[in-house]
Amino acid sequence: MDIGGERKVPYTLSNIEKCMCSLCPVQADSKCAQNKLVNSKKVMEQMPKGEVPKPEDIPGIYCSTGRATCQDLNPEKQCICNTCDVWKGYNLGEGKPSQYFCQNGRAI
Structure with missing residues (x-):
């Protein structure tokens, strides 16, 4: 959503579900991101409907939450942000x- 010239991506369950970060080559070899992916799926299955997990538990939606907490990502690999419906929906390009x-941090 473009608000006053800024592109702010809300941290919502809908955007988490659309997020493609877990499929990104930048994260592919990250043990940290892969562990978070497995754990976040379990957490989300057990959460009450409509509740949103903590951003630090999700290996993605960095356009909303900011830089990854995982230190073993490989930014030399091609990212796939431009293939994501969140990226497209909020005109993040x-x-x-x-x-x-x-x-690089959250989208603004």
């Missing part, structure tokens, strides 16, 4: 940064 949110 026109914002700063436009990709590599896991390294």
Whole structure:
């Protein structure tokens, strides 16, 4: 959503479900991100409907939450932000940064 010239991505269950970060080559070899992915699926299955997990427990939606907490990501690999429905829906290609949110921070 473009609000006053800024592209802010809300941290919502809907956006978490659309997020493609877990499929990104940047995260593919990250043990930290892969562990978070497995754990987040378990947590989300057990959460009450409509509740949202803590951002630090999700290996993704960095456009909303900011830099990844995992230190073993490989930003030399091609990111796939531009294939994501969240990226497209919030026109993040026109914002700063436009990709590599896991390294560069949330979208503004």
